[in-house]
Amino acid sequence: MERNHETVAVIGAGSWGTALSLVLADNGHEVRLWGHNPVQIDEINAFHTNKTYLPEIQLPKGICGYSDLKESLAGVETIILAVPTKAIREVLAKIIKVRSEPLTVVHVSKGIEPDTLLRISEMIKQEVPENLLSSVVVLSGPSHAEEVSLRHPTTVTVSSEDMEAAERVQDLFINHSFRVYTNPDVIGVEIGGALKNIIALAAGISDGLGYGDNAKAALITRGLAEIARLGVKMGANPLTFSGLTGIGDLIVTCTSVHSRNWRAGNMLGKGQNLEEVLKSMGMVVEGVRTTKAAYQLAEKFGVKMPITAALYQILFNGVDAKDAVDGLMTRRRTHEMEDLENILIDQLGEMEN
Numbered sequence: 271m272e273r274n275h276e277t278v279a280v281i282g283a284g285s286w287g288t289a290l291s292l293v294l295a296d297n298g299h300e301v302r303l304w305g306h307n308p309v310q311i312d313e314i315n316a317f318h319t320n321k322t323y324l325p326e327i328q329l330p331k332g333i334c335g336y337s338d339l340k341e342s343l344a345g346v347e348t349i350i351l352a353v354p355t356k357a358i359r360e361v362l363a364k365i366i367k368v369r370s371e372p373l374t375v376v377h378v379s380k381g382i383e384p385d386t387l388l389r390i391s392e393m394i395k396q397e398v399p400e401n402l403l404s405s406v407v408v409l410s411g412p413s414h415a416e417e418v419s420l421r422h423p424t425t426v427t428v429s430s431e432d433m434e435a436a437e438r439v440q441d442l443f444i445n446h447s448f449r450v451y452t453n454p455d456v457i458g459v460e461i462g463g464a465l466k467n468i469i470a471l472a473a474g475i476s477d478g479l480g481y482g483d484n485a486k487a488a489l490i491t492r493g494l495a496e497i498a499r500l501g502v503k504m505g506a507n508p509l510t511f512s513g514l515t516g517i518g519d520l521i522v523t524c525t526s527v528h529s530r531n532w533r534a535g536n537m538l539g540k541g542q543n544l545e546e547v548l549k550s551m552g553m554v555v556e557g558v559r560t561t562k563a564a565y566q567l568a569e570k571f572g573v574k575m576p577i578t579a580a581l582y583q584i585l586f587n588g589v590d591a592k593d594a595v596d597g598l599m600t601r602r603r604t605h606e607m608e609d610l611e612n613i614l615i616d617q618l619g620e621m622e623n
Contacts, residue, residue, distance in 0.1 A: 279350070369402060
């Protein structure tokens, strides 16, 4: 397909930022990959590798590493924000200090900020002045960086309140191995992408306890119901949770050894404590912070989220993992269709309002 070639800044040189840089470079774009570690940036420029995060991958020469943020943003209209949720405000504060022209910000992280309970797009709008923000676009879906970097077939979704901006980002990324759909439901896309990490932690714990596929299938299925219940209460379209950023992302994150949330949960299930797990991972496990935020959101909106509540007790109150999972199995009996009926009622209520 014919496309206009652009210069794009990718902010964050971890595995996901590097993998997305590779997709953009494959499409003929000039990519400026910014990272805070000068040694890592020197490696990218000298050897075209990023062995800390993607050790087996040779990067295209169209990717140039930058450690100077102002220099990486010069003349750029679109940035890909690929930093952990907890670093977003800090990085945005640095960006607005060195930037005087509007930017389209494409965020590719999956989380919710505890205490403020803001989605990432809301955090961006809060941090970046209107005169410096053209549009906010979300890119999400079932996509492990390791597989994207190998150019394995991957399908994701982009979402924005500005659908023209979403379509521009779709054109930036789409190619023969990286297919991109659009979806106007920003709330649903962000909630699905964030909360699936909670269920992945729970699935990893279940596997670590040796509970097998039956238990994991139940966690995935009931986890999706939890995500949809909360999402609809927050204004999402329930159909979004049947798509790539709902069930698609949930499946891949709960079943793959590439999933850092599943791996962290697996270690917890095998008896390690949270501090040990996070130290050994060496990368951010978004599901931990998101569990706290989702627990707070469930209380705020009056939504029943038993898996989230059980995981919150494991992570933050020292409850034994086996006891928490066993507690889920002995909850009061209920009707499976009750959840679907409640979601439908909530959606009809939103439409009437």
